Amino acid sequence: MNVNNRSSVISVDNLSLTFETRDGPVHALSDIDLDVQDGDFVSLIGPSGCGKTTLLRVIADLEQATGGSMLVNGVTPAEARINRAYGYVFQAASLYPWRTIANNIALPLEIMGVDSATRKQRIEDNLALVNLTDFGKKYPWQLSGGMQQRASIARALAVEPDLLLMDEPFGALDEIVRDHLNEQLLSLWAKTNKTVVFVTHSIPEAVYLSTHIVVMSPRPGRIHDVIVSDLPRERSLDIRETPEFLKLANRVRDGLRAGHSYDEAV
Amino acid sequence: MINVRDSKVLPVILVVIAIIAFWYVMAVVMNTPWQNDVYERESRTDVAAVEFIQDTWSQERPVLPSPHQVATEVWNTTVKKKITSKRSLIYHAKITLSSSMLGFAMGTVLGILLSVAIVYNQALNKSLMPWIIASQTIPVLAIAPMIIVVLNAIGVQGLLPKAFISMYLSFFPVVVGMVKGLTSPETHHLDLMRTYSASGAQSFWKLRLPSSLPYLFTSMKVAVAISLVGAIVAELPAGAVAGLGARLLAGSYYGQTIQIWSALVVASILAALLVTVIGLLGRWVNHRMGLNHG
Numbered sequence: 001m002n003v004n005n006r007s008s009v010i011s012v013d014n015l016s017l018t019f020e021t022r023d024g025p026v027h028a029l030s031d032i033d034l035d036v037q038d039g040d041f042v043s044l045i046g047p048s049g050c051g052k053t054t055l056l057r058v059i060a061d062l063e064q065a066t067g068g069s070m071l072v073n074g075v076t077p078a079e080a081r082i083n084r085a086y087g088y089v090f091q092a093a094s095l096y097p098w099r100t101i102a103n104n105i106a107l108p109l110e111i112m113g114v115d116s117a118t119r120k121q122r123i124e125d126n127l128a129l130v131n132l133t134d135f136g137k138k139y140p141w142q143l144s145g146g147m148q149q150r151a152s153i154a155r156a157l158a159v160e161p162d163l164l165l166m167d168e169p170f171g172a173l174d175e176i177v178r179d180h181l182n183e184q185l186l187s188l189w190a191k192t193n194k195t196v197v198f199v200t201h202s203i204p205e206a207v208y209l210s211t212h213i214v215v216m217s218p219r220p221g222r223i224h225d226v227i228v229s230d231l232p233r234e235r236s237l238d239i240r241e242t243p244e245f246l247k248l249a250n251r252v253r254d255g256l257r258a259g260h261s262y263d264e265a266v
Numbered sequence: 267m268i269n270v271r272d273s274k275v276l277p278v279i280l281v282v283i284a285i286i287a288f289w290y291v292m293a294v295v296m297n298t299p300w301q302n303d304v305y306e307r308e309s310r311t312d313v314a315a316v317e318f319i320q321d322t323w324s325q326e327r328p329v330l331p332s333p334h335q336v337a338t339e340v341w342n343t344t345v346k347k348k349i350t351s352k353r354s355l356i357y358h359a360k361i362t363l364s365s366s367m368l369g370f371a372m373g374t375v376l377g378i379l380l381s382v383a384i385v386y387n388q389a390l391n392k393s394l395m396p397w398i399i400a401s402q403t404i405p406v407l408a409i410a411p412m413i414i415v416v417l418n419a420i421g422v423q424g425l426l427p428k429a430f431i432s433m434y435l436s437f438f439p440v441v442v443g444m445v446k447g448l449t450s451p452e453t454h455h456l457d458l459m460r461t462y463s464a465s466g467a468q469s470f471w472k473l474r475l476p477s478s479l480p481y482l483f484t485s486m487k488v489a490v491a492i493s494l495v496g497a498i499v500a501e502l503p504a505g506a507v508a509g510l511g512a513r514l515l516a517g518s519y520y521g522q523t524i525q526i527w528s529a530l531v532v533a534s535i536l537a538a539l540l541v542t543v544i545g546l547l548g549r550w551v552n553h554r555m556g557l558n559h560g
Contacts, residue, residue, distance in 0.1 A: 062457055081463055088461040094454045098476050098555035107472065111462045139556040159462075 010036035015068035027220030043206035051221020086163040087156030091150035095140040102136035126154040147179040184226025224259040296330040297322040331524045339528040362509040366497035377440025385448040411503035432496035436489035444486025447478025468488020483548030490540045
């Protein structure tokens, strides 16, 4: 990883999570070590059941680890959540259907007690950031799936978190919309210089977006490999045709295969 | 011109015509024995079919009054009577309506409060729900006189005892609907609140309550109709002085079937109006919440 003076945003040490079920314990996460530095774009990739979403949910304090330790901004995930350290983007846009897009973006701000003038400004700024300026007064059902997901990203950004946690945010969208949103997300990341942890099961998406690709494998959910990308931070979609990109993609694919992911996922 | 709207009107009219026709036929069948008795007493044997049918439709105390007899009675006791008159059905409807509305309001509030308690407290869910269900298995006709008597013994009289019986019936659908409604938010909507570290109160006002409103109005439609039933039943043991229930009881004392039927018709029109009003209110709220689409 980079050796400059950036600080550690997430540090995970020997973390494990076991769900007790009627059929016995399920080892969702086992022996996880991970360090995410300020400004990194980290993708968690792996097949279903590898624990990538669970790991993200542990970071967000939506699940609690059963072993090991994790620090987010130097404190426990629970404290970090109470400090409102992160913005979370779900796989579904999760907009409240009875609120307009603008009011959906206002929701976390209302909860956090942000005054109405600041609220108005943040709504305006973040709608512009995701190119939805004219859609503030619309209701979620009046927007396409891609626009809804952009609105949910604007909502996550409105609280101005340094850390953005994204759980397969573009998983339900078609390829064309997905490419477009990937490009927008990168430019947004470059503009705001946030730390992003991004869950995906798409190899090109992971390679295109990330500075670090964490390859995970299932049963028990564990980290197989952490690949540091040597691609420049500023990238266009065309980079996906370059040999460097393809080499990285192959390494990820090899990693997934070595973790027996393909055998078990089929 | 025929359009989609017209094609809906036709079946509705046909059904109404069919019901009224069936009613007339049944009136002839039901009233025939009495009519035969009348002819026998008058020693008439050669009655024409048309006259016979007309006679069965115009008896003073028929077993089943014909639709036009009921319609005439309703007209005479609503439009043609002063509202202050004791014989005006509007006067009686107002009395029944006021106690059922009070009971409906109390039942809705009680239902919402109970549902919140049940959703937020697992112990209350386990301990309250069986009693709530048990309360509805007791026939209201059995418990209504007891409520009236008990409340009368502690000095509660007038509107309130009747309203209590309306409440007793109407809180139930509200509890059931609101428990469903308050637990209707999806996991990711609840997780979202958690990522904001929202307080319990914030999650309630900003997520659970708005999610439950469509359920609330659906259950209020049921509640408003049965609160009217409750008010009518409550008037029976209360001495039957005034109200639609009183008209029913007085009618049955004196064999005034036309009076009974006209009170029933007014009660059902009232119920239909109330359900429509709640339905419109629900649609308006949904519209204000941006949920009217599709």
